[in-house]
Amino acid sequence: AQRVTQPEKLLSVFKGAPVELKCNYSYSGSPELFWYVQYSRQRLQLLLRHISRESIKGFTADLNKGETSFHLKKPFAQEEDSAMYYCALRTGAQKLVFGQGTRLTINP
């Protein structure tokens, strides 16, 4: 079965500190991984996808097939990074399987 696990429901870091949001997945095929973000009072939006290997708003994520992980990282957190973050897995069936989400709070 396909599953995405985000072990931290809440994560709080200070401005300027590094951030890592953890994501582990379970899928027997070739996965396509995404990070979605939801800022306060805004809709869910795509942050990045592993196949594009790009950095968005300073965030990066590397797919580690050996550890079945797709952790989201940023070296220096900013207050505007406070949001709800969801890791998602797309299987060959085109549907997205989401994790439970991590609420990131950046303290000034």
Added chain:
Amino acid sequence: DAGVTQSPTHLIKTRGQQVTLRCSPKSGHDTVSWYQQALGQGPQFIFQYYEEEERQRGNFPDRFSGHQFPNYSSELNVNALLLGDSALYLCASSLAPDYGYTFGSGTRLTVV
């Protein structure tokens, strides 16, 4: 471009009733997917419509049904509402089934 538009934004229904939620996809998008997001949970896939047909379905009972119209807009229908159907219902559209999604703001359904 208004992006993905969902209506209504909020809805209160009584247990046992039926509800219809509507979604207009982003301009140029022909694929619509529906997700249910319970409080404190990530979105769960309900089904996907492409070329006016249900292409994929998640683990939801037959009480959940949908439709896609020739203009690519879509409806989600839920019959015999249960208290557990209370959730945020998200619509997402894409250029094609394999492309990235654009999400709407959702419809908040409360069943009392």
